[in-house]
Amino acid sequence: MTVDSPTLQRAVAELERLLPADRVITGGPEYATGTALWNGAVASRPAILLRCTSTAEVRAGVRTAREFGLPLSVRSGGHDWAGRALSDDGLTLDLTPMCSVHIDVGARRATVAGGARANHVLAAADRYGLVAATGTIGTVGMAGLTLGGGYGPLGGRFGLAADNLTSAEVVLADGSVVRTDDEHEPDLFWALRGGGGNFGVVTSMEIRLHAVPTVVTGTVLYSLRQAPKVLARLEDVLSDCPDALTVQTGVINGPQGKPMVTLRPTWSGEPVVGTDPAGPVQRLTRLGTAAVAEFETGSFAAATAARDTMFPDGRYVTIRARSLPRHTPEVVDALVQGAKAMTSPLSAFSLHHFHGAAARVPWSDTAFALRKPHMMAEVIAVWTPEKDSGRHAAWADATSAALEPHAFAGGYANLLGPEATDQIPYVYGGNTARLLAIKGTVDPDGVFQGIPLPKTAPQALSHR
Structure with a gap:
């Protein structure tokens, strides 16, 4: 959409x-800072950047965008690889100044402003020996992560980030403000837990916290040629995996510059079990001949912050996502072949472990529908700016296509780009009709376009 200059001026x-x-920024250094996203390849630029410091300012931004017909977007962490934080030629609500976190120690709750990142939440909770269910990386916006689902290293024990949302303050498309939880605006609350930022602007939310003073984390690396053996044996470990252990797997470039299989466990139970040589964490070092096996005990906040260096801001990124039932031989072969064909040494595969508490939530309890145990696979193409960028996207597409026959229909909406037309119709499975009905009630004009929503309910309900 192109908005004429007189309209913008008004x-x-x-x-x-x-x-x-x-608060109203149309150029200069503040504009450059406010429109710089994690993915440096995003070219979209809003005509107006509104740096919001309060719910009242968010309301003013929403109403003005409606009045003048401007496309509207919400920027929190700015970590969405597809660049949906910025509305091209429109108005972007920049919530980053709204990053406060208040901890209620007795209730084990955190009140989190809409622009806070996961690191803000974890650092505040860590002072009291508490943790929040967050994702793998701390620079991600907590609201966007939570609203879309929120896979993370504590999911086996405490569920998705969305499962830990207890209430939210939301500015709706008409500029009104509602407070939603299980008893107030329950349909909207249901939709927020997995439906993404498609229903309004979450200016504040309350989330559950958990008493976990320390975790055991680590990295185990195996050569790529051991992948079939290592990942087959890993399936035996995961088949009776305790809730307290979540194992992120993947392929990264190792110390010698060659692709290697990586296992990244997080143990949130008693530390003595996590460090026990005969325990479930240390068992991961005996699946083959490990080239690297490093573990440490410390706070979850520190472990999350340490991972932020793996994917710094400013590089060019494109991501494809598939949800895989298991590390089957066919899946492992597709990963190995994809690793051998990588077009950039910065690219990687990351498979997020979904089990335990997250998998015990009934599929209809929240908008997030895929509650079967699985691995959410990210095919992550990362490169530095260059002329021939298309080959990296082609690699991601080819690898995603190789995984598709072995995956659930649909995928993780937080990571699906607009081109994932074969997956988007099936993301919400049996929850689609209810989700679209709620969207039609609270945002009938489609003002908010957070993460992909299907246009109609699918005939085949693959998630049910």
Whole structure:
């Protein structure tokens, strides 16, 4: 959509009338900072960047976008690889100034502002020996992660990030503000847990915290040629895996510059079990001949922050996502062949372990529908700016296509780009009709476009 300059000028003038002028940004250093995302390949640029410091300012932004017909987006962590944080030629609500976190130690709850990142939440909770269910990387926006589902290293014990949402303050498409939980606006609350930012702007949310002062984390690396043996044996480990152990697997470039199989366990139970040579964590070192086996005991906040260096801001990224039932021989072969064909040494595979508490939530209890145990596989193409970028996307597409016959229909909406037309119709399975009905009630004009929503309910309900 192209908005004519007089319209933009009137919108800017209206925002400056309603708000302090320094909140309304159309250029300069603050604009450059506010539009810089994790994925440096994103070219979208809003006409207006509104740096919001309160719910009232968010309301003003939503109403102004509606009044002047401007495309609207919400920027929190800015980690969405597809760049949906920025509305091209439209108005972007930048929530990053709204990053406060308040901890209620007695209730084990955190009140999290809409622009807070996972690191903000974890650092605040860690002071009291508490943790939140977050993702793997700490620089991700906590709201976006939670609303879309939120796979993470504590999922086996505490469920998805979405499963730990207890209430939210939401600015709706008409500019009104609602407070939603199990008893108030329950349909909206149901939709927020997996349906993404498609229903309004979450300016604040309350989440559960858990008493986990320390975790045992580590990295185990095996040569790529051992992948069939190692991952087959890993299936035996995962078949009776305790809730307290979540094992992220994948392929990365190792110390010698060659692709290697990686296992990244997180143990959130008693530390003595996590460090026991005969325990489930250390068992991961005996699946083959490990080239690297390093473990440490410390806070989950520190472990998460340490992983942030793996995927720094500014590189070019494209991601494909598939949900795989198991590390079957066919899946392992597709991963090995994909690793051999990698077009960039920065690219990787990351398979997130979904089991335990997350898998025991009934599929209809939240909008997030795929509650069967599985591995959520990210095919991550990463490169530095260059002329021939298309070959990296082609590699991601080819590898995703090789995994498709062995995957559940659909995928993880937080990671699906708009081109995933074969997956989007099946993301929400049997929850699709209810989700679309709620969307039609709270946002009938489609003001909010967070993560992909199907247009209609699928005939085959693969997640049920």
